[in-house]
Amino acid sequence: MTMETMPHNSMPAPSAAKPAPVALVPCSSYDEAEVNRALTAALDLLGGWEPLFPEGSIYLKPNLAGPFPPERAVTTHPAVVKAIARLLKTAGREITLGDSPAGPARPGYLKFLYRRTGMEDAARELGLNLDMNLDPVEVKIPHARSLRVVTLNRSLASAPALLNLPKFKTHLFARLTGAVKNLYGAVSGVMKVAYHTRLKDPADFMGLLLDLVDYLQPRLQVVDAVVGMEGDGPTWGRARQVGFLVAGTNPLAVDWVMGQMMGFGAGAVPLFQLAPPPPVEVRGVPLDQARLPGYKLPSPNTLEDGLEGLSWLPRRLKEYLSRELLPRPSVSPELCVGCSRCEQSCPQHAIRLRDQKAVVDLNRCIRCWCCNEVCPEGAVELSRSRLGRLLASSRR
Ligand code: SF4
Ligand code: SF4
CATH class of the missing domain: 3.40.50.11440 (LarA, N-terminal domain)
Structure with a gap:
């Protein structure tokens, strides 16, 4: 090169x-x-x-x-x-x-x-x-x-x-x-x-x-x-x-x-x-x-975005809440065709193919959403935990 x-x-x-x-x-x-x-x-x-x-x-x-x-x-x-x-x-x-x-x-x-x-x-x-x-x-x-x-x-x-x-x-x-x-x-x-x-x-x-x-x-x-x-x-x-x-x-x-x-x-x-x-x-x-009235903006994606005003919380608690707040990826087995593009695009190596279906290890996942971006089938869904949904709705 x-x-x-x-x-x-x-x-x-x-x-x-x-x-x-x-x-x-x-x-x-x-x-x-x-x-x-x-x-x-x-x-x-x-x-x-x-x-x-x-x-x-x-x-x-x-x-x-x-x-x-x-x-x-x-x-x-x-x-x-x-x-x-x-x-x-x-x-x-x-x-x-x-x-x-x-x-x-x-x-x-x-x-x-x-x-x-x-x-x-x-x-x-x-x-x-x-x-x-x-x-x-x-x-x-x-x-x-x-x-x-x-x-x-x-x-x-x-x-x-x-x-x-x-x-x-x-x-x-x-x-x-x-x-x-x-x-x-x-x-x-x-x-x-x-x-x-x-x-x-x-x-x-x-x-x-x-x-x-x-x-x-x-x-x-x-x-x-x-x-x-x-x-x-x-x-x-x-x-x-x-x-x-x-x-x-x-x-x-x-x-x-x-x-x-x-x-x-x-x-x-x-x-x-x-x-x-x-x-x-x-x-x-x-x-x-x-200006576009009611243009839907993306979901909160950072601690500041989602937990504005809560900077006084202990760091570990903020990190935990932030992870809960951010949408997490999950793969729909019905839609996944096993093309492995998400696996190849995951910066954390948090995705593996099992039986030709992608599986996400959320403990490794940093919520960058590259997998959602590259999946050609729309098989990577983003959703929040119950606590995350509660936090997100309280911040709107
Ligand atoms: S990119 Fe989509 S279709 Fe391809 S393996 Fe990943 S989840 Fe399945
Ligand atoms: S959100 Fe990012 S880190 Fe998490 S599984 Fe998808 S590509 Fe990997």
């Missing part, structure tokens, strides 16, 4: 003093004409895409969190991917489309992922290069907040210009997944699990995400917020009509706008505890008109 030392992208970091523009444009459906109209309007509000990508090939990075069809709202819809790809292709640009899924690198699984998410058809229809490269590369992160050396997918690490295409979703661990969290997809397959193990403290994990922003420097983010996910995302929450495209050059600014639309309070998103969002200038629809 080779080592790369400098960020590959020479775009300047956004100025902290100048407000970061974020375009908010209504987009009511995935109808081709509607997405094209909304995308053109969003890009116009940002001053066009051309100054951001003056030359060369472009890498499109959708959120392909799992092999789910577009209507599940887990992955970026192919209509959004195709709209931006069509625009860039018309200008004669060479486009690569890809993502690096969690777990062991297997070309067969990657192909399956592209097929299920509609990316294979999109690439064929528009003549895009579908990235099948699963090679890892170690990169040194200058001034790292978290890990000084990170193993990334080689194609993504060396992409000359990255265009980030996240999905508008809640996330049990990160609270929301948008432009910043989508960059975790650049981490090479099995290392996604390894970093979850090493970076148990959310601040360390968020530090890694911010390091990825600095290293990969995505020049433009276009969030598929036409249909988003609410509740216990990023995989098994509920699809909900949101009706927007959200676009911007600064991933933190874009995520902050997403958080405001969803209704997260101050300090509720750990990313912004580590890196306060920059000043933001919302263009298009005013932010107040884009």
